[in-house]
Amino acid sequence: MKIGVPKEIKNNENRVAMTPAGVMSLMSAGHEVVVEVGAGIGSGFFDKEYEDAGATLVKTASEAWSQEMVMKVKEPLEEEFTHFHEGLILFTYLHLAPEPELTKALIDYKVVAIAYETVQAADGTLPLLTPMSEVAGRMASQIGAQFLEKSKGGMGILLGGIPGVKRGKVTIIGGGVVGTNAAKIAMGLGADVTIIDLSPGRLRELDDIFGSSINTIMSNPLNIARELRTSDLVIGAVLIPGAKAPKLVTEDMVKDMMDGSVIVDVAIDQGGIFETTDRITTHDHPTYEKYGVLHYAVANMPGAVPRTSTIGLTNVTVPYALQLANKGYKKASLDNEALLKGINTLGGFVTYKAVAEAHELEYCDVFELLNE
Numbered sequence: 001m002k003i004g005v006p007k008e009i010k011n012n013e014n015r016v017a018m019t020p021a022g023v024m025s026l027m028s029a030g031h032e033v034v035v036e037v038g039a040g041i042g043s044g045f046f047d048k049e050y051e052d053a054g055a056t057l058v059k060t061a062s063e064a065w066s067q068e069m070v071m072k073v074k075e076p077l078e079e080e081f082t083h084f085h086e087g088l089i090l091f092t093y094l095h096l097a098p099e100p101e102l103t104k105a106l107i108d109y110k111v112v113a114i115a116y117e118t119v120q121a122a123d124g125t126l127p128l129l130t131p132m133s134e135v136a137g138r139m140a141s142q143i144g145a146q147f148l149e150k151s152k153g154g155m156g157i158l159l160g161g162i163p164g165v166k167r168g169k170v171t172i173i174g175g176g177v178v179g180t181n182a183a184k185i186a187m188g189l190g191a192d193v194t195i196i197d198l199s200p201g202r203l204r205e206l207d208d209i210f211g212s213s214i215n216t217i218m219s220n221p222l223n224i225a226r227e228l229r230t231s232d233l234v235i236g237a238v239l240i241p242g243a244k245a246p247k248l249v250t251e252d253m254v255k256d257m258m259d260g261s262v263i264v265d266v267a268i269d270q271g272g273i274f275e276t277t278d279r280i281t282t283h284d285h286p287t288y289e290k291y292g293v294l295h296y297a298v299a300n301m302p303g304a305v306p307r308t309s310t311i312g313l314t315n316v317t318v319p320y321a322l323q324l325a326n327k328g329y330k331k332a333s334l335d336n337e338a339l340l341k342g343i344n345t346l347g348g349f350v351t352y353k354a355v356a357e358a359h360e361l362e363y364c365d366v367f368e369l370l371n372e
């Protein structure tokens with residue numbers, strides 16, 4: 001199969017869908033990889049390394065996009081929709097629930113759109129989202145600590161405190177991969193950490209992992225409102241796979257937060273869990289202030305640490321890319337239910353229920369479409 005790797009064009013998105021090592025794995029299996037010139041530079045991978053690995057370098061995005069399968073990092077932006085063509089296999093993060101225009105374009109062009117974030121293993125885990133959630137979770141506490149500094153717009157506290165001065169309080173809503181990694185770093189900084197989750201089983205696991213060094217609390221509006229009033233940093237880390245994020249934090253709850261406190265809504269890629277994260281921010285302009293609270297809502301946080309992120313992403317995507325390339329998307333996804341769950345659009349239909357519901361579009365069962 002011919003696989004295209006275009007350069008990412010989102011603001012400060014320095015990741016690339018494949019390392020030279022990934023190229024080599026696909027080439028060794030008999031496939032051809034076409035990489036846009038300069039695609040890897042932001043992650044520290046030079047054109048020569050791709051050439052040495054066996055890739056064909058092309059000068060334009062169109063050439064990279066005109067292959068049978070395209071691998072990317074971020075969901076395509078509007079200017080990339082013109083590259084779509086019928087039957088194209090697009091393997092990337094898509095986050096379609098908050099993206100009506102992208103969803104429509106994928107349907108109109110009959111793209112086989114396989115979303116990294118909905119590829120789901122039998123145990124419910126999301127193998128192609130996990131490494132970027134690890135990165136974003138760890139970054140969330142780092143970033144929160146930074147924006148709590150006075151010169152950055154925060155209230156001017158040090159999360160770890162000092163002897164004789166109270167430490168800062170970090171509340172994390174959602175105790176999955178992002179939440180757990182945010183907690184690790186916040187604890188490392190010396191903060192007082194609370195994780196709120198809806199799943200009693202997950203709360204038990206968190207208690208087993210962290211013991212009495214964190215507080216675990218059941219998610220409900222009353223508990224969220226109470227914890228937020230006394231928090232310096234609040235991190236949004238909830239996910240319902242494929243669906244629009246639930247707005248768990250109301251405008252009134254944010255109004256009740258302390259002046260100069262900070263919100264990092266990592267779940268913004270699925271629409272965000274705060275009523276007040278009503279926009280996506282960029283690495284260039286990462287924050288805005290609302291009701292005295294600093295909001296950070298960057299949807300491609302790992303793009304800021306591209307070297308770590310590109311390697312982490314390629315480690316997990318290439319084994320799936322090999323299945324798609326070796327067998328074709330039909331057999332690969334019929335043989336592997338995790339991949340089947342990744343298919344969000346196929347042949348002009350939405351094949352992921354939560355996405356169809358988010359946009360009030362017809363839903364078609366992917367299994368039935370593949371067996372037609």
Ligand SMILES: NC(=O)C1=CN([C@@H]2O[C@H](COP(=O)(O)OP(=O)(O)OC[C@H]3O[C@@H](n4cnc5c(N)ncnc54)[C@H](O)[C@@H]3O)[C@@H](O)[C@H]2O)C=CC1
Nearest residue numbers: 132133136174175176177178197198219238239299300301
């Ligand atoms: N902004 C960015 O750059 C990035 C964003 N993300 C996003 O971060 C979000 C979280 O991802 P993961 O941690 O990997 O998901 P996950 O599936 O590992 O964890 C989600 C957690 O939310 C909990 N949850 C569900 N409903 C809840 C509720 N009502 N109240 C409290 N907790 C609830 C679940 O029990 C689960 O523990 C996703 O939207 C993901 O796409 C991930 C990577 C980068």
Ligand SMILES: CC(=O)C(=O)O
Nearest residue numbers: 093132269299300302
């Ligand atoms: C998960 C995602 O969208 C990202 O890493 O940018």
